[in-house]
Amino acid sequence: xxxxxxxxxxxxxxxxxxxxxxxxxxxxxxxxxxxxxxxxxxxxxxxxxxxxxxxxxxxxxxxxxxxxxxxxxxxxxxxxxxxxxxxxxxxxxxxxxxxxxxxxxxxxxxxxxxxxxxxxxxxxxxxxxxxxxxxxxxxxxxxxxxxxxxxx
Numbered sequence: 001x002x003x004x005x006x007x008x009x010x011x012x013x014x015x016x017x018x019x020x021x022x023x024x025x026x027x028x029x030x031x032x033x034x035x036x037x038x039x040x041x042x043x044x045x046x047x048x049x050x051x052x053x054x055x056x057x058x059x060x061x062x063x064x065x066x067x068x069x070x071x072x073x074x075x076x077x078x079x080x081x082x083x084x085x086x087x088x089x090x091x092x093x094x095x096x097x098x099x100x101x102x103x104x105x106x107x108x109x110x111x112x113x114x115x116x117x118x119x120x121x122x123x124x125x126x127x128x129x130x131x132x133x134x135x136x137x138x139x140x141x142x143x144x145x146x147x148x149x150x151x152x
Contacts, residue, residue, distance in 0.1 A: 033065045037110065039101055040064075042117045043094035045076070047083035054079050056086035060094045062101055064112075070097060084122030091116065091123050 005013075043060035050057075059073040074093070080086035098114045105112040118124055 030067050033067065036065045038064070038113045038115055039069075039098055039105070040115045040117065041094040041098045043087075043090040044119060045083075045086040045090040047080060047086040050075065056080045056089070058086075058090035058093050060090065060097065062094075062097050069101060072097070082122075084120060084126065087118060087120035087123035088126045091118050091120075091127050094118075095127075 039062065041060055041062045043058065045059070046057040048054045048056055055078075056076045057073060058076055060071065061068055062070040072093070076086065076089050078089065080089065094116050098116060102112045102114060
C-alpha cells in the first residue's frame, strides 16, 4: 500500500519542501555575558481570560542574566475570584519554577539567588504575609508550603 508513493503524495511533499525553503528560521542567540548567580522570574496573569470557563492564564519567564532558561503560559486549574487571586496563583507557579531551577543549578554546582517579579501589589501582599488572612482562605493550601522556612 505504501511501498510506492503516488503522484498526490509527491505533490504534497514538493509543496512542503517549497514552504520550508521559504520560511525564515528561528535562531536563539545566547551572547556572552558576565557571570551571574541570580535567577529572575517574571510572572503575570490574565484574569478570567477564557470566556467559557472564566479560568485565568498564568505566564512567566525564568532568566539567568539576559538568557531565558524557561518560559510558560498555562491555564490555571482553579477559577479565581479576583485578579489578585489570579496573580497570586501566577506567583506560586513562578516560585515553584524558581525552586526547581535552583535545585538544577545546585546539582551542577552553581549556587543561585532567587528573585521573583510581579506587577500585582495585591498578590505580593498575599504572598508576603504569614498565613493567608481572612479574605483569601481558598488559597491556603498553596501558600502554606511556600511560606515554610525551608523555602525562604
